[in-house]
Amino acid sequence: MPSLAKTAAHVTMLQRSPTYLVSRPDVDRIANRLNKFLPAMLAYRITRWKNTNMQRFFYRRSRKKPEDVKKFLIDSVRKQLGEDFDVERHFTPSYNPWDQRVCLVTNGDLFSDMRKGRASVVTDTVANFNETGIETGSGEQLDCDIIITATGLSMVTLGEVEFTLDGAPIDFADTWSYKGLAYSGVPNLSSSFGYVNASWTLRTDLICEYVCRLLNHMESIGAVECTPRLRPEDAGMPERAWVEGFTPGYMQRHMDRMPHQGDRAPWINPQDYAHDRKLFRKSHVDDGVMRFR
Structure with a gap:
């Protein structure tokens, strides 16, 4: 919205919820200060540690005290938009924080555009499209x-x-997730899936490191x-959803087509950076589950 609002006369976001x-x-002011006094790599590592742990704290706090x-x-939104704005209707979800991802507003630009009248939010459903725009479920014309x-x-x-194994199609819904990166019974296949509760690339980086360790071991x-x-x-291992505690529709609509998650390692898809860092960097590649030939 903020990018569109730079040139459009007005931008309206119609949201169902x-x-x-x-x-x-x-x-990041702290990162900039560190870069002035410390070697670049050390400043980077401190900044990465800070940001990772701040996000981890925020997520855990959301789980324990939603x-x-x-x-x-x-x-925080009310402070941006003022007491007269209907925050309860337009910015108060029905679910708890981090049941779905939290949206980042850089520099408060969305709120700034709303205060200046360049953007607005309408919470409603679409009844139909007509010649001049949209009629909402409540009868409002946009x-x-x-x-x-x-x-x-x-x-x-x-x-x-469409993957096949020995000529037969692979149904990934019939497989078990191996460490959240591979699939039971499927050879030489790994995929990268990040975090739903933190920076996506944190986990994809770890998976790439692990796959390199795996390839080096195979070569050796x-x-x-x-x-x-x-x-x-x-x-007889109990079946769990591939990702748990995360409820957006775009995930739930497809969950039955994803691999299962078990109740024990390595048949789990953890969404915890501290856990994964040890799992992917320190655990044995030849763990008795990954079979080599």
């Missing part, structure tokens, strides 16, 4: 020149590529194939 918003600057975090986020749709998104498995033993396989003790 609100999401949590948090405003943060796009410049009402406190909810109040903090909503009060006249507009251009409509940009941004709804109905659904996750897909591996880009909907002369293996050309690696396949995660269930152990005898994994028989």
Whole structure:
């Protein structure tokens, strides 16, 4: 919205339901100060540690005391838009923080545009499209020149590529997730999926490091194939959703087509950076589950 509002006469966001918003600057002042006095790599590592742990604290706080975090986020929006704005209707979700991702508003630009009258938010449903715009479910008419749709998104498995094994199609819904990066019974295949509760690239970086360790190990033993396989003790393992505690529709609509998550390592898809850092960097590649040939 803020980018559109720079040149449009007015931008209206029509949303079916609100999401949590948090405003943060796009410049890290602490990082900039560290870079003035410390070597670049050391400053980078300290900044990365700071940001990672701040996000981790915020997420854990949201899980343990959701009402406190909810109040903090909503009060922050109210400070931006004023007491007269209907924050309860337009910026108070029905779910707890981090049940779905929290939206970052850089430098408060969205709120600034709303205060200046360049942008607005309407919380309603679409009844129909007509000659001049949209009629909402409550009967309000939103006249507009251009409509940009941004709804109905659904996750897909591996880009909907049709994989086969020995001529038979692979149904990933019948597999178990190995460390959240590979699939039981499927050889030489790894995929990268980040965090739903933190920076996406934190986990993708770790997965890339692990895959490099895996490839180096295969080269050292002369293996050309690696396949995660269930152990005898994994028989009858309870099935869990591939990602738990995360409720957006674009995930839930596709969850039945994703691999299962078990109740024990390595058949889990953890969403915890501290846990994953040890798992991907320190754990043995040849763990008795990943089979080499």
